[in-house]
Structure formats: structure tokens, C-alpha cells
Amino acid sequence: MIRTTPFHERTGTLNQSGLWQHWSGHLVATRYQASDKFEYFAVRNAAGILDTSPLYKYRIAGADAERFLSGILARDVRSCAPANAQYTCWLDERGYVLEDGVIQRRGDDEYLLTSAEPNYAWLADRIGRLDVTLEEVSLQVGALAIQGPRSRDLLCRLLPAAAELPFFGITTGKIAGRPVTVTRTGYTGDLGYEVWTDAADGTAVWDALWDAFDGHGVLAYGMTALYMLRIEAGLMLLGVDFDSSRFAFNDAHRSTPLELGWAWMFKGLGEDDGRPFIGRRALLREMAEKSSRWKMVGLVVDWEDYDRVYRAAGLIPPKDHRPVHEDWMVYDDQRQRVGYATSFMYSPVLQRHVALARVRPDLAKPGTRVHLEFTVDHHYQQVAAHVARLPLYNPAWKMA
């Protein structure tokens, strides 16, 4: 039997589409109603609520927790003060990404790490003699993402402390009398929060939120809308935009954090105190030698060229918002292969086809023209596109 989440009692009745999918062994809604795009707009224009409980969650505590994490997480967790969270990644000793996730520093010596795939053994095997306890709490903790421009005002009705919560800040309180942790995090590139609750309190917390949101245009959104939102936000998806080095058969399936566009996590590395962490030397060498093979960028398809190709074939140029998670080749003006796209969609807010793609680092400058290949009328066609900075969509209210 497939597992359900702590909120399934409610999401199960809300889902009118009957469409479900599996996420980390849990049943989650693909979409709740006939239109996934309508759910997407609820997030971009008002707010949406997503059951994100299937994430893996690890509680890491003890006097040496910071020391432990600063040695295994590539981004310096010591700069994360209590009541803050960090988007981070962990690497192998060759500097390839194992996985990404969010580390919440819930107290001086207490952290919660979320990840897409199981990491218990990898974490446990690296504790050594440190005073650290590691506990998997995936099933004990339910998580709801409340995302969109109205999310702050709505959440404040139940939890006034959310009003002042900074980007990636953490606060605690009670919703429906049940203790919750609220982080200003998400996977949409919009203003947004995640509510972490005891699994047993799932239904009560959902009901309180749902009642407070009534009349505000809030919709539950499913996985299709989530994938649309995350592509516009330039947020990578494991298994789609990159793979874990741990299980890769060759280096073509490995990525370094610099190749994934995460150089911002390592500002000042090299001039720091020499913090040892797994992959440090490889990362420094890649920086010094500029040996990255790729750079992750956004691509924005040239609308005139796109229309031209389809019109020439007598077709109505399709503008399908549903994400395509496949490899599409990228070429330069000389028709040499210079990269590949891994996520593609028509973005309603940008009114353009967009992609997340790797290109050769020398072509990563925004505005650089490349050509994206796909099939039209069962023939390969190349359509002009230009390189764009990630995130592709970055509203002013996200960080405000």
C-alpha cells in the first residue's frame, strides 16, 4: 500500500481530478482540479498550499552538531544563526554534488535537514566520535508550503510572528493549539512559508489554515503547478536537472555546485579560516582552474523564431505550460553542441518558453544567443534562444 501524508484526510477530499502521483513513497496530488495552470496562478497572484510532507527530514542535535554539519555541508553552516535556515548542498571528495536541501537551525545545537532522497547512512557514517545524535523524523513531521504574495498576510492571521520573519528565518508558535515551526522557505520563487507540524496534528493544522484562508483565493496546488513554479524560480530538481554523484555511473551524470550555478554559496571561500568540509579542495581547485564544464543558466526562447518554425509547418505554435523534464540539446551559432536543457515549459508570467539548461561556461553570459533543439512535425528543429540569469521570475515581494 502506498503511504499517505498527515494531510491526506483533507487533500484526499479536495482532489477532484482523481489524479495522484507518488513522491518518495507517498501519495500526492498531481493536480486538484481540471486546471493545474489555475492552481499555478493562485500561487503567483494570491496564495497556494502544497503538501510537501514526503521530504526526508533529519533531526541533528548535540554539542557538536554545528561542527559536524560544517564538515559535511558545503555551504558554511556556521554563518546560519539560530532561528535561520540555509539552502545548502553536500558533495563528495571530488567536488560533485550528492544532494541539495535546506538546513534549519532550530536552536544552538539543534538542526533539521530536509532532502529529496534518503541520506541517513551517509550522515550517520560521518559522525565519528562527535557528540551528535541523528534521528530520521520524516514520518513524524508534516509539512505544508504556503506560497504566494498573500501568504504573509494570511499566515499572520494565525501566527502574528510571521509578519517579521526574514527570508529563510524560522519562528515557532501554535496553530489550532498545536505547536508548529514556520520557516520562510519554499520551492516557488515567490513570497512563501513552510509550516512544520507534528504528523498527528496534520488535520487540525490544515483545517485552521484552510479556514483562515477562506475567501482569499487560496487553492491547494499539486505537483504540476509546483514544477512550473520551480522552473521559473530557477530551482533545481534532483533526478531531473542533476543526479546524485553517489549513484552515478560516470562523470557525465555528475555536477559540481559551480556547474549548477551555486557559486553564491561559496563567496569568500579560500579567504576563510580553512573550514574543512567534504569536497573543499576539489571545489577550490575548480574555482582556481576555472575547470567547470558547464554553467546552469536560464534559456528564454525567441518568440518570433519559435512562431516561425511552427507556422512554416502549418501548425499553431503550442504554448504548453506543463513542464517537460527531458534532455534537449543546445547549440551555438555554428551549430556546435554547447549544452543541454533539462527542464522546459511555457511560462505564463513571462509569456515565453523557458528552460533550465547547462551551457559551456563561456556562453553563460546573459543575452548570449544559442539554439534549442526539439522536434516539429517529427523533424529536429533548432529555435533561437538567449541565455538569461536565474531565477527567471523574481518578484520584488519575494525578499521584501
Next chain:
Amino acid sequence: MDRYDAIVIGGGHNGLVNGAYLARGGLKTLILERREMVGGAAITEELREGFWFTTFSYALSLLRPQIIHELELTKHGFLPLLMSTRFAPTPDGDHLLFSRDHDANLREIARHSPHDADAYEQYDHDMDMVCQAIKPLLDAPPPDLFSSDPEELAALAGLGAHLRTLDRRTLHNVVRLLTGSAADFLDGYFQSDLLKGYLASSSIIGSKVGPRSQGSGLVLLFHSLGEHDGQFGTWAFHKGGNGGFTQVLARAAEAFGAEIRTEAAVERVLTRDGETTGVALADGTEIRADLVVSALDPRHTFLELLDPRELPDDLVEDIGRIKYQGVSSKVNFALDGLPRHPMLGATPDIYRGFMNIGPSMDYLERAFDDAKYGWYSTDPYIDCAIQSTIDPDMAPPGKHVLSCFVQYTPYALRESDWDAERQPMADRVQATLESYFPGFGELVLQREVVTPLDIERTVGLSEGNIFAGEFLAPQMYFFRPAPGWAQYRTPIHGYYQCGSGTHPGGCVMGAPGRNAAQQILRDRAAD
């Protein structure tokens, strides 16, 4: 004295589009708007605290997609929100409810007529083919039939060549739609009265025709020429209504360097020896420019801003003959909650798009009968949209705004006038809604009534015609607004037209504004 390269008269959507393109083309451009806000007939007003009304125009589809890209509208907040349902209730409590699930829609149609399910797919496909054939004609001036200039002859030959690319069925459908009635066209596909009524509603919008009138096919075709994110014939609701959209246009125009001045009514266009020299405002101010573009309707553009003596006689006659005869009203409501449908209840899921009160072609045709004899419909056709279910910013939490487009309400009433009939007409509308949604009246917090006379008074559209001249074959393409003057020029050098009274026509399309700007910039390059 102020001096500009270009002055655009009228800050409606076409004036804004035109001004933005001219500024983008490097001209120092001034857009003048008579009212205190830009937008023309595409405005959104807070008539009650927290309730935003789309006073006139209320949805988006025909906007040419190039404009979004070329004017970089997404940088300025362009956000066409999906309308995810379409709902057509019947008087006996039944309904057609369409969602964004195509297969489910076919099942819904089959519930009313098994025959019509695949007929609908055929219709949809045929309309797509027709729209693909017609759309390229929207984005350029019509060739001048009356010129022997080689370029015009080449354009005419190009038009012929384009028509030659169409298959027989499509070309025939084009002609059937351009010349025939929507009823004849739809009868060729469908059996269900409800489905036919629903589809035929698009054949009467804004026009003094019934679905059985010759010419309603053209209106049906015109309303199918839009798209939302590449899906032909579908509509969206812009964030903040069409007023939200025109605010985006205004920001884009300003970003390109255009200046916008409101409460600046233009009294006349200044000319000297057949050349444009500027405009005179109602307050006596004169502003100089060699290029003036009117976004107003043809009656204003030719006969009011100019002295008719400056124009050729035949043009004055042709402009005087243009049919306006507006038949559309708006009745907008602030509601205390969602209307309750007898079968489906008060769920927002049925209200996330247009709701069509026009349950059969007979219903629409009878509504038209009243108008033929100078009166408003006893049982009106109503195109409703509860826009707050799509954009919650339109109304306070739990409250709603309902936009109702109403037909027929002829501009010229027999033995009465709109100042007397405004509220009785709105009462008919409200009573009609009450019959479909018992208890509707108790939800009404406020009602705004906009008759053709109000449209004329407030927006300046002659006789309240929402398209600035009816969609009748003799008033389209080569002949819009008048034979020989379909290329946005006027007999006065430097004076141009860019409003909905020019090709391709009305609706929030922007094509007249864009095409005119391109013509102007080409003419200047050639001068």
C-alpha cells in the same frame, strides 16, 4: 510652446499602444487623454470600498501577442489570469459546464447530445483553421484596392497568394462566416440548443444582429480570433481587470519615453495648407507637432476634430454613413457572496470564467427581436463573469464583483430615453439572474448600470458602439473606416487614425494602434 514629434489623441488601449510604439520608434510622443485616467473603455474603478468594477470592457483574448513581446509588457505587470471554467445554465436548472479538461468537456456535451461531442471537435478544428488563415491579415494594413502603386499591387497579389494556400474547406468556411449567419454555420454542426445558444452568443456581442441575421457569422469569427497562451478562441482575465491591463500599457509607453497627460481634452486638430501642425485643447492650449494620431472613433476623428470642409466630399459622406447603433450595456454588481445555482450550489468552481445566459439560439433571436423595434430585450442575453473568483484582489474576502454584459439595449429607444430606462433595464437584468439563481437579489450590495448612452457620454464612443463602428462586412478591412482610407492615413498630411474604427476593429486587440504606428514610422522613413 510645447513641441512634440507626435501627439496621440485618446488614451484608450489603442492610443497607448500607438504612443508606446511611436516612442519606441524614437519619437518624442505625447498621449492626451480627456478623462482623469487613461484606459478609455478598458478601465477598472473602485466604486465601493474594496470592490473593483470593470466598468466597460471586461476580458482579454484578442490582444495581438506580438504587442506583449515588442512592448515588453511582462516587465510592467502584464498578467493574463486563466479563466478555468465556462458555464451555461438553462432556465430549468440544467447546464453546460466546461473546464480545462477537453475530454471531460466532450462528455459534458454528449450528455446533451451524443452527436455534438465529436461535432464540437470538428467545429473547434475548423475554427482553428479559419483563424490561422485570417490572423495574418490582422497585423498589417489592408492593401489599397484603389491604388496602382506597385507596392499596393504587390500587397494585393500577396493577399491573393495567401488565400490560395488555404484548403477548400477552410476557404469556404471563411466565406460562410464572413457573409452568412452564425445560425446557419452552427446548424451545420450541432443539434443541442444549449450548445448552439452558448456558441452563438459570440455572434451577437456588440452588434445589432441576431444569430439568424446575415453578418452574425463575421461577429462570431471576430470573437474567435483571440487566444490565451496559444490556445485559440480562449479568454483570460487580466489582473486588476482590463483597467489593470491599460495601466500596464501606460507604464510600458512611459518606459519607452512617451509622456501621458490626462484631463487634456483635444478640441481640434490644427492644420495649415493640408499639413498637420498640432492640436488645440479645450482650455485653449495649443501643442505643436507635425504628426497627430487620433485614437478616437471615425466620427470624432474626421468630423469633429477636423472641419469637414478640409476633407473630400465622398469621405465626409462615407464617414457619415458608418453604422454605430450600440446595443450593449453593462450592469455590474457588488455581491455579498456567490450566487447559488439550484443544482450546483454556490461553489466557486462553476464561476471561474464566463457564465452565459443565452440558453438557445431562439432565446438570443427573441432578445434581438425587441431591439429591432427600438426596445431593450425582455429576456436579455447576459455574459457574466464573477471576476473576484479569478483575481481575489477585485473584492474583499468572501465578497464578489459580477460583471454583466447585456444585450440588447439599443442606443435609440422608441418613445423613451436611457435616462428614463436605465434602472428599469437593469431591473430586467437582475430579474433574469434571479430566475437562474434564486436569492440573487439578496446578495446585491450595489449595482452599476452603463447604457449605450453612458458609454457615449463617458468614453466618447459614438452611439455607445463598443467597437467604434459596427462589425458589418461593408465596414471591415478595405473599407474600415472608409473606402480608400484603411491604411491609417487621412487626407491631411501628418494626421493619422489608430482607433478601433480602423482595421482590424474593436475589442482589446491593440492591432489598430500597432499597425498605425508601423505605417507612420514607414511613412516617415520614406518622406
